[in-house]
Amino acid sequence: MIDLSKAFLLGGVICVIGQLLIDLTKLTPARIMVLFVVCGVVLGLLGIYPCLVDWGGAGATVPLTGFGNVLAKGVMKDVDEFGFLGVFTGGVKAAAAGITAAVTFGYIIAITSKARIKK
């Protein structure tokens, strides 16, 4: 239960930041998303994001910043293993599950549902 609360709290805080950016700035949603991924990469690189993951679990890994963190982690791992080439291979390799899931589920939803106006 305590894990759930921590995940809820951390995930919530990250989403509040996103909402504030939508409400208070002129940034488009696409830019905010890219910003989140890049922040995740930087925080992952600095070793800060892994601490957030340890504390908040899914609250840190599920938001887009978590995706950035995974990219950074993958690159660092592959660089250690293969040297410079790891810069190009590590990120996508580590994020393979997330990317493939996004494409697969995106495709399924696209062929099974129809867009409508929110009621």
Added chain:
Amino acid sequence: MAKRLGQQTIVLDKQPIVLAGAAIVGRKEGDGPLAKYFDEVVDDEYAGEKTFEAAESRLMRDAFIKALEKSGKAAKDINVILSGDLLNQCTAASYAFRDSDTPYLGLFGACSTMSESMLIGSILIDSGAADYVACAASSHFCSAERQFRFPLEYGSQRTPTAQWTVTGAGTVILGKDGQGPRITCVTPGKIIDEGIKDANNMGAAMSPAACDTIVQHLQDTGRSVDDYDLILTGDLGSFGSAMLRELTVRNHIDLKSKHNDCGMMIFDLARQGVDCGGSGCGCSAAVFSAYILEQFRLGLLKRILFIATGALLSPTRTQQGETIPGIAHAVCVEA
């Protein structure tokens, strides 16, 4: 024959008549304060079609057919259809009328299309080039989101201050003879760009154009605001309307209580969660074709200045950092 008056205004001798109008709108508009004036409210955003774009064409075609019916004219009586919408290549209009078997002129004036079409239509009738014309405009929330922001399928969050594109189509039939209010003079507007860059704040981009056209019209005709029962702008919204008042005051014109805006009339802003109001070609088209014509029929209006306002916004140019040019065309309608 049409005569020039002053700098930009054209006085119409024959005073073409607005024989009838019809408007078909979507669910949200049908839930608004003007619901009872519309000819039809379509609950399904697809209007029985496969895509939003096809749905918009459907609304436009149905509004045209409805307006024809009400005017007592047949499609073959119409000499030309003047129509436009917000989509690339005026998609909604050209697909709506591809089977109409009637000469068609596509117009792009962004949200100013309705008054632009009435302006050109009335000059065609005045010159004798046409006996009856149909003027139509449409917009659709879902197709406009795809065109100007993000496709709904993408599921993007909307900016809270963005205006809400009206789902709707309006058509009026103008004729050389018959019963109805008359178009007595028109003032085509200039493109005015005051350097607004925010595509979510189109009211601000359009209000300088609306102000310019109003000032020019009053100057050309020697009239004052008091000579009108209503000065009706297209879709400035609450923010753009406030800005228009300020701009007109700077030009020593007090709009008093004479000004209203179709974008603010079509929705209950607070209850329906549309902060700034409605926008889109369909907004002024539907409000004029349904509500305003009914007010004339009831004798509640004697003379109005209808000024549909357009933000000549190009998503490509906006992304390249360009500002948004605005335009507004005025049509004077009298009982």
